[in-house]
Amino acid sequence: MHEIIFYGRGGQGAVTAANILVEAAMYEGLNGQAFPFFGAERRGAPVTAFARVSDKPILKHGMFNTADILVVLDHGLITSGVVGRVRLRKNGVLIVNTPEQGLDLSKIASEGGFKTYAVDATRIAHDLKLVIAGWPVVNTAMLGALVGAVKLASIDNVKKAIINYFGEKAGAVNAQAAERAYSGG
Numbered sequence: 001m002h003e004i005i006f007y008g009r010g011g012q013g014a015v016t017a018a019n020i021l022v023e024a025a026m027y028e029g030l031n032g033q034a035f036p037f038f039g040a041e042r043r044g045a046p047v048t049a050f051a052r053v054s055d056k057p058i059l060k061h062g063m064f065n066t067a068d069i070l071v072v073l074d075h076g077l078i079t080s081g082v083v084g085r086v087r088l089r090k091n092g093v094l095i096v097n098t099p100e101q102g103l104d105l106s107k108i109a110s111e112g113g114f115k116t117y118a119v120d121a122t123r124i125a126h127d128l129k130l131v132i133a134g135w136p137v138v139n140t141a142m143l144g145a146l147v148g149a150v151k152l153a154s155i156d157n158v159k160k161a162i163i164n165y166f167g168e169k170a171g172a173v174n175a176q177a178a179e180r181a182y183s184g185g
Contacts, residue, residue: 001054002152003064005086006142008073011043011132013139016165017071018049020143023161024153025053033058043135046077053152071146072096073121073138088114095145097121097138119145119181128177144178155182 004021008014015036022032034051052058066087072078075098088094092114099120125136140162147158158178163171 001052001056001058001060002068002150003066004051004053004069004071004146004152005064005067006049006051006071006073006139007077007086008047008049008139009043009077009135010038010045010047011135011137012047012073013137014047014049014071014073017073017139017143018051020140020158020161020165021051021146021152022053023164024143024147024157027157027160028153030055030153031058033061035063037063043133067092069093069095069146069150071142073142075100090114093117093150095119095142095149097142099123115149117145117149121145121177121181124177124180128173128180130173130177140174141177141181144181144183147178148182148184155179158182 006014006017018034022034025032030053032053037048050063066089068089070086070088075096094114095117098118121138121141122136124141125131125138130137143158147153147155159175162175162178166174
C-alpha cells in the first residue's frame, strides 16, 4: 500500500488531486481512498489531503503523518514549517512544486534514503492559463509529476480521470498540464 499526502494552499487543488489520483488508480484495478483535512480555512490557507492506493483492500481509515509519498503544491510550505510534521518512510518520495531545481529538500525527512523531485507546476499552470482569481492551479501538473516519479497509475489513466472530473473542455487543458509535468515540463 502507498500512503500519499498532498500539502497545498486552499485553491491549489490538493483535495481534487487526491481524488483524481484515486480514480486513476481504480482504472488500473487498484483500490484507493482519498480524504481531506482542513478547518474553516479559505483560499491560501494550508490544506492537507490524504490518499491511499493498494492492490489489496484498504482496511485502514483516517489520517497519517508518515507517508510513502509527499506532494507539496507550494514550496513555501516547506520553509513555513507546515510540512515538518510529516515523516517520509525510508525510500519515500518527495515531490515539490518549485522553480528552484537545486532546492535542498532533505531537511524535512525524518529518515534518509528518500528521493526528491522538483517540478515547476506554477509555470506550467501559468503557461496553460490554469489560473483562478490570480492563483495558479497546480494540482494536475503535480499529478503528472507524481505518476512520472512513482508508477501508481499510467499517465493515460490520470488524464482520463482528469477529463472525467473537469469535463471535456477544462479537462483537456488540465490533462495537458499533467502530460507536461509527466514529460519533464
